[in-house]
Amino acid sequence: MELVILVGLQAAGKSSFYRSRFADTHTIVSKDLLRNSRNRQIRQMALIEQALRRGESVVVDNTNPRAEDRLPLIALGKLFGARIVGYWFADGLSECLRRNALREGRARVPDVAIYATARKLEHPLGAEGFDAIFSVRLAECGFEIEPEPKLCSQGDMWLELTNQDTDQAVLVNSSLVTHMAELPQGAAPGCKLFLTNSLELVANERLDRIMERLRLS
Numbered sequence: 001m002e003l004v005i006l007v008g009l010q011a012a013g014k015s016s017f018y019r020s021r022f023a024d025t026h027t028i029v030s031k032d033l034l035r036n037s038r039n040r041q042i043r044q045m046a047l048i049e050q051a052l053r054r055g056e057s058v059v060v061d062n063t064n065p066r067a068e069d070r071l072p073l074i075a076l077g078k079l080f081g082a083r084i085v086g087y088w089f090a091d092g093l094s095e096c097l098r099r100n101a102l103r104e105g106r107a108r109v110p111d112v113a114i115y116a117t118a119r120k121l122e123h124p125l126g127a128e129g130f131d132a133i134f135s136v137r138l139a140e141c142g143f144e145i146e147p148e149p150k151l152c153s154q155g156d157m158w159l160e161l162t163n164q165d166t167d168q169a170v171l172v173n174s175s176l177v178t179h180m181a182e183l184p185q186g187a188a189p190g191c192k193l194f195l196t197n198s199l200e201l202v203a204n205e206r207l208d209r210i211m212e213r214l215r216l217s
């Protein structure tokens with residue numbers, strides 16, 4: 001079972017890549033398919049969790065531009081023991097703008113949206129928790145796919161935050177932890193508060209509250 005995270009600009013070919021490579025084997029989850037949902041982030045996380053619980057492999061077909069956007073996806077996949085695979089769509093801004101101009105109807109997005117994504121686009125790194133990363137380019141004969149090094153920094157590790165009552169755990173990569181401090185006096189001995197870019201976790205906090213924070217991040 002694997003969780004595949006597509007990373008790239010609009011019109012980079014992500015949805016076509018899914019159809020050509022994963023449509024027969026993986027469940028797709030995309031915010032573009034959830035236009036009628038009040039909170040697409042919460043709905044997306046719920047759908048991914050449901051599929052992983054059924055033992056299905058999942059492809060997340062969004063731009064997923066920043067490490068902090070990918071963090072809750074990776075943490076959820078790790079929780080269910082999925083292999084985390086990233087596909088980086090390497091075609092640049094000018095090429096994606098050209099392809100977008102050829103689209104019609106709802107398939108075409110405002111150019112300003114592509115520029116906005118380009119400004120915050122971050123290359124996926126092994127340090128985020130990916131088990132494998134591939135670079136993808138759209139060519140005349142199809143997709144060119146090349147494996148990339150995991151690009152892990154030496155000393156990166158996953159921090160296991162455990163619910164002391166149930167022994168269930170959630171994982172956060174140490175490279176994404178921006179601050180770590182002791183809890184105020186009176187907290188459980190040895191319990192620490194971990195602050196990351198997009199979520200806060202406490203080692204003995206209930207797992208359902210941890211997962212709710214992941215869904216909302």
